[in-house]
Amino acid sequence: MNPNSNRFLSALAITAIAAVSLNSCKPKGAEAAISGDAASKVYVAPGKYDEFYDFVSGGFNGQMSVYGIPSGRLLRIIPVFSTFAENGYGFSEETKPMLNTSHGFVPWDDLHHIALSTTNGEHDGRWVFANGNNTPRIARVDLKSFRTAEIIEIPNSAGNHSSPFITENTEYTVAGTRFSIPIQGNPDVPINTYKQNFKGTISFVKVDSSTGHMNIAFQILTPGVNFDLSRAGKGKSHDWFFFSCYNSEKANTLLEVNASAKDKDFIMAVNWKKAEQYAKAGKGKMVPAEYAHNIYDEVKHQATSTIEKQVLMLDPKDCPDMIYFIPCPKSPHGTDVDPTGEYIVGSGKLAALIPVFSFTKIQQAIANKTFDGTFDGFPILKYEAVLHGEVQKPGLGPLHTEFDNNGNAYTSMFVSSEIVKWNIKDVKVLDRVPTYYSIGHLSVMGGPTRKPYGKYMIAYNKITKDRYLPTGPELAQSAQLYDISGDKMKMILDFPTVGEPHYAEAIPAEKIRNNSIKIYKIEENQNPYAAKGEAQTKVTRNGNEVHVYMTAIRSHLTPDNIEGIQQGDVVYFHVTNLEQDWDVPHGFAIKNANNAEILIMPGETQTLKYIADKVGIFPFYCTDFCSALHQEMQGYLRVSPKGSNVALMFSTGKNYPAVDTTTKTVKP
Amino acid sequence: MKKKTIWATLLIVVSTMFFVACVDKNPSQKEPLDTQALTSNQSEVHGKEILPGDIQITNPLNAQWVADGKAIYDVKCQSCHKLTDEKLVGPGWKGVTKQRKPEWIMNMITNVDMMLEKDPAAQKLLEECLVRMPNQNLTTDEARKVLEFQRSNDGEK
Numbered sequence A: 001m002n003p004n005s006n007r008f009l010s011a012l013a014i015t016a017i018a019a020v021s022l023n024s025c026k027p028k029g030a031e032a033a034i035s036g037d038a039a040s041k042v043y044v045a046p047g048k049y050d051e052f053y054d055f056v057s058g059g060f061n062g063q064m065s066v067y068g069i070p071s072g073r074l075l076r077i078i079p080v081f082s083t084f085a086e087n088g089y090g091f092s093e094e095t096k097p098m099l100n101t102s103h104g105f106v107p108w109d110d111l112h113h114i115a116l117s118t119t120n121g122e123h124d125g126r127w128v129f130a131n132g133n134n135t136p137r138i139a140r141v142d143l144k145s146f147r148t149a150e151i152i153e154i155p156n157s158a159g160n161h162s163s164p165f166i167t168e169n170t171e172y173t174v175a176g177t178r179f180s181i182p183i184q185g186n187p188d189v190p191i192n193t194y195k196q197n198f199k200g201t202i203s204f205v206k207v208d209s210s211t212g213h214m215n216i217a218f219q220i221l222t223p224g225v226n227f228d229l230s231r232a233g234k235g236k237s238h239d240w241f242f243f244s245c246y247n248s249e250k251a252n253t254l255l256e257v258n259a260s261a262k263d264k265d266f267i268m269a270v271n272w273k274k275a276e277q278y279a280k281a282g283k284g285k286m287v288p289a290e291y292a293h294n295i296y297d298e299v300k301h302q303a304t305s306t307i308e309k310q311v312l313m314l315d316p317k318d319c320p321d322m323i324y325f326i327p328c329p330k331s332p333h334g335t336d337v338d339p340t341g342e343y344i345v346g347s348g349k350l351a352a353l354i355p356v357f358s359f360t361k362i363q364q365a366i367a368n369k370t371f372d373g374t375f376d377g378f379p380i381l382k383y384e385a386v387l388h389g390e391v392q393k394p395g396l397g398p399l400h401t402e403f404d405n406n407g408n409a410y411t412s413m414f415v416s417s418e419i420v421k422w423n424i425k426d427v428k429v430l431d432r433v434p435t436y437y438s439i440g441h442l443s444v445m446g447g448p449t450r451k452p453y454g455k456y457m458i459a460y461n462k463i464t465k466d467r468y469l470p471t472g473p474e475l476a477q478s479a480q481l482y483d484i485s486g487d488k489m490k491m492i493l494d495f496p497t498v499g500e501p502h503y504a505e506a507i508p509a510e511k512i513r514n515n516s517i518k519i520y521k522i523e524e525n526q527n528p529y530a531a532k533g534e535a536q537t538k539v540t541r542n543g544n545e546v547h548v549y550m551t552a553i554r555s556h557l558t559p560d561n562i563e564g565i566q567q568g569d570v571v572y573f574h575v576t577n578l579e580q581d582w583d584v585p586h587g588f589a590i591k592n593a594n595n596a597e598i599l600i601m602p603g604e605t606q607t608l609k610y611i612a613d614k615v616g617i618f619p620f621y622c623t624d625f626c627s628a629l630h631q632e633m634q635g636y637l638r639v640s641p642k643g644s645n646v647a648l649m650f651s652t653g654k655n656y657p658a659v660d661t662t663t664k665t666v667k668p
Numbered sequence B: 001m002k003k004k005t006i007w008a009t010l011l012i013v014v015s016t017m018f019f020v021a022c023v024d025k026n027p028s029q030k031e032p033l034d035t036q037a038l039t040s041n042q043s044e045v046h047g048k049e050i051l052p053g054d055i056q057i058t059n060p061l062n063a064q065w066v067a068d069g070k071a072i073y074d075v076k077c078q079s080c081h082k083l084t085d086e087k088l089v090g091p092g093w094k095g096v097t098k099q100r101k102p103e104w105i106m107n108m109i110t111n112v113d114m115m116l117e118k119d120p121a122a123q124k125l126l127e128e129c130l131v132r133m134p135n136q137n138l139t140t141d142e143a144r145k146v147l148e149f150q151r152s153n154d155g156e157k
C-alpha cells in the first residue's frame, strides 16, 4: 500500500460522514418542499424533450409561437399573418401571396386564437388554425412542416374575433364578427344609423378532411351585435355552436358605457347542422363578395392567391328554428362547452357570478317554447329554464373557462388576477390561485377537447410589471404554469412570452413529433425557377427583368460572380438549397436590398427580389451559419450603368471574363 | 495507479449508498440528474450499415445504373465533388473506387454520420475538408447506382 492510499482512506471516511449528515432526511419547511418540487417538475434535462407542444397566439405580433411544456422553452415562431424578416416570410416572392387580401398586401395582423384540429373531439395533430382579428382572416398551419399552409379572408366581416373555433371533426372552423358593419348594399352610411344599417355575420368555413383546404360554405346574417367568442358543442350537443355576444344595446359610440347598460346580453345558439341543410336545400342566396384565398403549395414551394367573388348568405328569416338567444349576465366573453357537451359556461366579464347552462334544458325549452320574448325576431330562451346553476362569488371579471378530465372547471378572473377551480355538477368553488397579473385566457392541456389530458394549466397574463428584470417602458407578457394534478393548483413556472399571448392550445408531443418533416425532397421540387444541380444554374434576361437560378450548398453559391446587370434592372434571385440533410438551411442576402433575407430549407427554392438601383459591386452571402467555411459562402454582383455593353455573365470558380479560354483551377 | 482507482470507486459507491438509502425514505427527492451524461448520451439515428458481401460488383457495368447514377450525381453530389482528382468541397472522385472498398463508399453515402463517428479514413477526410459530408438522403439502391457511375468514371467497363 503506498502512502497515497492512506489519504484516500481518510478521504473516504470524511466523505461518508459528510454524506450521512447532508442526507439526514430531516423534514423540510413547507416552502422549501414546494420550491424543490416545482423545479424538478419543470426541469427538462439538456437533450431531453418536453411532454407537450404548446401553440400560443402571438396577438399583435401576428405570429404563432411554439413552446415546450413543462419547460416553457420557446421552440419556434411560426409566421402567420405578419411578415417575418427573419426567414423572409412575406418578403420572398413565393410567400408574398400568402398575405394578399381584397385590399392588396397586408403585412400585419392581430392573431388571437388557436384551434388544434380534432377528430371525434380529440386532437389529431394535423393542423392548427388561427384567426386574424383586424383584417378578417383564418389561417391553417400544417403540423408536418410547422408552416402556414393556407389563409382565407372572411368577407362581410369586421374584427374576426369569434374565430377560428372548430367543430368536433374539424368539419367547420367559424368566424364571427366582432364589429357589426353595413353588410351588402351601400356601405357609405352615417355611423349613427347603426341600428338600421349595421349587421353581423357568422361564417362557417368548411375544412376538407383530407387536404385541409378551406372554403366558406355559408354565412349567416345576424343582428348587429358584437360577437366575442364561441365554442362548438360536443357529443350530444355536436350539432350546435355557441357564440357569446355583447352590445345587444347596439351602441356605436362610447361602448364602455353604452354597451354595458343592460343587465343581460346573450349567448347565441346556432344549430349548424340545420344551417348546413338549409344551405344544401337552396335557402341561401349567392351574394357578391370579394375575398382572397391563399394556398401554399409545398411541392412548388410557392403560394398562390385567388380572389373569390361571391359567398352563400343565409338569412335566418328564411331558415326557421336555426338560432336561439340565451340570456347571459353582463357582456359575456367566454362561452365554453364542457367535455361531455352538456354544460355551457358563460363568463360575463362584468358579472358577479358564472352561469352554467344545460344543453338538455336548452333542448326542452326549445321544444316547449319556454321563451322570454324575442331579440330582433329571434326567440330568447327563458334564463331560469335553461340554467343548470350559477357559480356564486367566483371572483372579479370572469373571462374564460377550461376543463379537466375529472368534472372540474377552471375560470380565469381578469380583474382579481386569479384562477378559480370549481366543480361543474354542484357549481361549488374548490380552490383559487393568484396569477401575475391580469390573466386573459387560460389553457388546460386538452382543455377544449372531449378528453382533457389535465396535468398542467397555463395562465396567459396581460401585465407583468415587476415579474422580470425591467426592460424600459415596454415589458414582456407572461405565462404561468400550474400543476393541477392534485386537489390544489400549484404554480410551478413563470416564463415571459413573445407578442401578446391570447389563447393557446397544447398537445402531447407524441401526437406530432414523429410526423415532423426534415427536408424537402429535391426530386419533388416543382418550383419553376428551381435549379436542381449546378448544371441548371443560369442567368437570363427579359427586358429589364433578370432571373438568377442559383444553388446553395456548403459552402458556396453558384453562380457567385455575376456581371452584366444594369442600373434599374429588377433581379430575382431564385435560390435552391441542394442539401438533403436535416437542419442545414442556407440564407441569402444582398447588400442594400430594400428587402429582407430569405432562408432556404434543404431541397427548397425561394426567391428574393432585388432592384439594382445604383451602379457598383454588390456582395451577397449566406446568412445562416452552415459550416466551417460559412464565411466563405459569398459572391459578387456587378451593376453597370444603363445601356452598358458589359455582357451578361455568370460563373463559380471560373474567373470570367477569361483572357484565354482555359479555365482556371478551382480553389477549394 | 490501479489501486487509487479502486479506492476512488469504492468511495463513490459508498457515498452513493448513503444517498440512495435516504432517497428511498423520501421519494419526493430525486437523485440529481447528471446532465453531462445525458447530453452525450443521445442516440443518433443511422441508416443500416452495409457490410462486406452485401453488395455485388459485376462486369460489365450496368449501363442503366451508370446513367441513373450520373443523374443523381448532377443534382445531389456535383456541387461538392468533381469527377477529376481535384478537390472542391469534398475530394474529387477520380480513383475513389480503386482506393476504397465498395461497402465503404456505400456507407459514406447512406450512413455518413456513422462513418464520421467511427471510421478513421472518413475522419481523416473531414480533417482535410473541414466540411461534414452531408447525408443527401439516398436509398441503398440509389447509392449503388452512384457507385456504378463512379466505377465508370474510374474507367471500368
Ligand SMILES: [Cu+2]
Residues within 6 Å of the ligand: A553, A554, A555, A585, A586, A587, A622, A623, A624, A625, A626, A627, A630, A633
Ligand atoms: Cu450557408
